[in-house]
Amino acid sequence: MSVQTRGKLLRAAKKVFSEKGYYNAQISHIIDTAGVARGTFYLYFKSKEEILKEILKEVVKELKDRIKEVDLRYDPIDQIVANIKRVLDFALEERDLARIVLQRNCDPKLFSIIEDFFEEVTLMVETSLKKGIALGLIRECDTYVLAKALIGGVKEVIVGLLDKEEVDTEKVAKDLVSFGLRGIWKGGGSYGGFGSI
Amino acid sequence: MSVQTRGKLLRAAKKVFSEKGYYNAQISHIIDTAGVARGTFYLYFKSKEEILKEILKEVVKELKDRIKEVDLRYDPIDQIVANIKRVLDFALEERDLARIVLQRNCDPKLFSIIEDFFEEVTLMVETSLKKGIALGLIRECDTYVLAKALIGGVKEVIVGLLDKEEVDTEKVAKDLVSFGLRGIWKGGGSYGGFGSI
Amino acid sequence: MSVQTRGKLLRAAKKVFSEKGYYNAQISHIIDTAGVARGTFYLYFKSKEEILKEILKEVVKELKDRIKEVDLRYDPIDQIVANIKRVLDFALEERDLARIVLQRNCDPKLFSIIEDFFEEVTLMVETSLKKGIALGLIRECDTYVLAKALIGGVKEVIVGLLDKEEVDTEKVAKDLVSFGLRGIWKGGGSYGGFGSI
Amino acid sequence: MSVQTRGKLLRAAKKVFSEKGYYNAQISHIIDTAGVARGTFYLYFKSKEEILKEILKEVVKELKDRIKEVDLRYDPIDQIVANIKRVLDFALEERDLARIVLQRNCDPKLFSIIEDFFEEVTLMVETSLKKGIALGLIRECDTYVLAKALIGGVKEVIVGLLDKEEVDTEKVAKDLVSFGLRGIWKGGGSYGGFGSI
DNA sequence: AATGAATGAGTGTTCATTCAT
């Protein structure tokens, strides 16, 4: 088992899945891109499905590494911004991976790893929201809806950035947090005619 | 050409695409669900791809009908809430359609209709944001990022609701708008230690 | 049973078979050309194969009418020229039919009617050749080969004429007969060692 | 890519096309005859159409090799006889190919290669005829009609020979040339009013 | 006599996977 060959295949698969999507990607494309023979592929991966899962697992691992628990002894905002920045950086460093992951593909068999991860993140966010509400920092709200909205927002923004050349991820992260927080933050003032909501 | 048969096929296809995704959906599944013969399918639709596009076109049409331009002579908030409520209602009435549409599928040939529509909506939102900024109602921000985030939020929330039985769409719409507005709304007060951003 | 509808279908089928060939011709093409409904076709013809056979039968009948036995009491050459002229005229009047018939199609089931007819004509020609040889008018030769060659020549010439606008069939018929009778060689001298043949 | 497998497929296709004709031939027949799996066929040929074209190209190549330009410094008759003999030999050695080629099939897409070749040969013959006329060796005539007739004659004779076991191709070639050159008429006397032609 | 919606057996083609070398 050569680690290099495995690497070549993984890199090729990321590229191909990203460009064509899982179903339009063919083993032929992957091995051509990797420059190995057909049989070699099956020496390293049991099936087309397996190499996808391998890739998804890698992504989840990397993302988990980059999302760090917020330590309330320090300014939480800075930490959230840093988390989002790290996620954005990863997405833009590995655009192929981001494209694969963010193409929600309904086949639950295939993308369960990703779905589960997002589920986890959603829960994490919801928990944070609840904590914030309990602490009186965050307004009362449907935490489930809010959590979904926050994550969906980040996802969509990433998709939007994948085709941009140069992105100031720090600024985008701050924009997002600023947007998110000022929205959920228990503000003082009333908002125009919006008091009726 | 019988309108009923066409309807049966469309309904069946929506169900099957929704449950299995486009690529795992087979003509056999569709015609079995519709209860017609194989040849009949091709009497009404040129190909598997075409019936998908037909469905997507229908969705876009329906959504465009439900999203009404905001008339600034009246309270814009109420109108935005109503728009989002109508979209949520449609998604929940036609959950199959929503599932099909919200599965971002990388094949651009297939989903271009949807992508184009979302592009349009994004632009619409961006324009509104800019107008709001010009009017001094909305804070300065990266309108592109914000628009993406808003739409992504709504999308993700819809996905989250598709498995819930009973949903109070009015409430969810209000929550979403409340969240979105208080975020982008040019508030008076400062926000905790957040002034540094 | 309306004779007109039957006629419309036959005419349409001739056109379509001629243009597309039997296998590429579809019932749809025929009924569209004829301007009748699908079911109507099967009111008049049992199958696609049957309408072809009907057409072929018609051709054979017409050709048999136009090829008249040579009456040796009169100048046989004139009669042969007249026969060929009548065949050429028919082919050019009904070019669609000629095209159908002269596309030798290997499916023996389908074109047996035509093959049988040509077989008959070949035999007729062979018999005439033998009679001519017996009478000392025609040189000794392999009558089978000669008969085939003669008929093949006429067939190919017809195919060649089908795309010409104006054809002087009388002249072509005379050319063909003249050629058949005397060859292309300018009488007189022997050529090289060819005297031995 | 194994040359043997490709050969097996080509041989099988020749047999099947020859026996059933292109349209009635199925991939199943070809692979069963060749003794390979379905997928293997498509490893070597893009489609059913392509294998036919491959075969036709082969035929044209072989025929071009066997038809040699007539060198006027030597006896042209002998060379023509030799040419025809070589063509007849090929047809009888590869009867399947001959059957495929001589089944004029109207689909121009498919048989254009062959039609083009025959067109070429016709032109070649016409040119030769014109040269002969210019040299005073050949009688004035419609060279187009004559060329067609000559080629048609040879074609039909070949078709007639395909079912015969033992054929003396040399003799047949001589008969054909002799016929072409001198006609069937036993030289000498004029016949009836035919002198006028 | 005519219609045209519906049928379904049939067929070319694809592509993930295997296995002998």
Place this chain on the structure above:
DNA sequence: TATGAATGAACACTCATTCAT
């Protein structure tokens, strides 16, 4: 460890034919 020829199940699509109206 690598190769690539071979496999065959799977699937989209076609089109002659039927039949209820």
